[in-house]
Amino acid sequence: MLILHCPYCGVDAEETELHAGGEAHLKRFGPHSSDEDFETYLFARENPKGVHFERWRHANGCGKWFHAARCTATLEVFGTYSAQVTTPPQAIRDAITAKRPGWSWRDVQ
Amino acid sequence: MSDTVSALNGATFQGFVTVEDAGLQGMITLRGDLGSAKLLAAVTAATGLVTPSQRKIVSQGDMAVAWMSPDEVLILTPYDQAGTIAATLAQALSGEHGLVQTVSDARTVVRLTGAPGSVREVLAKLAPVDLSPQAFEPGEFRRTRLAQVAGAMWFDDTTSARIICFRSVADYVFKLLCISAEEGGEVDYFN
Incomplete structure (x- = not known):
């Protein structure tokens, strides 16, 4: 059972109160973008065994979207953070580095 | 009637x-910037209560204000007063980004x-x-x-x-x- 701390209402919400929103920090390529960019935006996703960044929504709660950093292999949660950022904040990266030295995800390390 | x-x-x-x-319970949803002094003053003027902090509810008599999310509160009122209180709130919040809606029957x-x-x-x-x-x-x-x-x-x-x-x-x-x-x-x- 995954338990995530909602940064908006401060609840340690368990999985059934949340809704998974897929990979975090996607850059949208819309009209007038190249076919390659659009295809990548639409279909290409990370599928790591280890550190991963995801979007979650506190659907049965305050209703807000937020980001979570967790390990897909152990379900360990490194932290959750605001939805209003385009890359993981330094505090989250440091927390991951402390537990998974040498980790990387896309071009984030 | x-x-x-x-x-x-x-x-x-x-x-x-x-x-x-x-x-029957009067209920008003108020969405807006809960950090805004104008909005907080409007809630107090309409209900006599101070907007609660995260995940709290404050009540007095048959009025209550509940924290719903960082930009939403639910105001509980007597059923027959909800419309009037919502109108007062909407009036007080004119010019402010926000939404007031009576949701008693929802x-x-x-x-x-x-x-x-x-x-x-x-x-x-x-x-x-x-x-x-x-x-x-x-x-x-x-x-x-x-x-x-x-x-x-x-x-x-x-x-x-x-x-x-x-x-x-x-x-x-x-x-x-x-x-x-x-x-x-x-x-x-x-x-």
Whole structure:
């Protein structure tokens, strides 16, 4: 059972109160973008065994979207953070580095 | 004048706690910047209450203000005053980014009364929430799920709790609570 701390209402919400929103920090390529960019935006996703960044929504709660950093292999949660950022904040990266030295995800390390 | 009835129309159930329709309840949703002084002043002017902090509910008499999310509060009023209070709020917030909407008839309120431990137990069976007396005191307001639907709950005092859910699932929630409160289903975890 995954338990995530909602940064908006401060609840340690368990999985059934949340809704998974897929990979975090996607850059949208819309009209007038190249076919390659659009295809990548639409279909290409990370599928790591280890550190991963995801979007979650506190659907049965305050209703807000937020980001979570967790390990897909152990379900360990490194932290959750605001939805209003385009890359993981330094505090989250440091927390991951402390537990998974040498980790990387896309071009984030 | 039409005869207004609540979704559960006065239903009651007597188990090891009492489950009953809390009747018609005026409810106003206010969305906006809860950090805005103008908005906070408008809430106080309309209700006489100070906007609560995160996950709290403040109440006095038949008025209450509950924290719903970082940009939303729910104002509980007497049913027949909701429209007037909403209009006052909307007036006070003109020019401010926000939304005031009367939602009295979109939602329903159920009341649980009984022994302190038993009331907690009926809710604890249905929601993924720590309902121990230390973790969930009167004054806390928690939005969560009740079995399969969204709802919100709070304790008026140690022996009574109220639950808000959407009107469309009122019957489902009432039956859930009845099953949870059925005689013979006591776990006595909180006693």
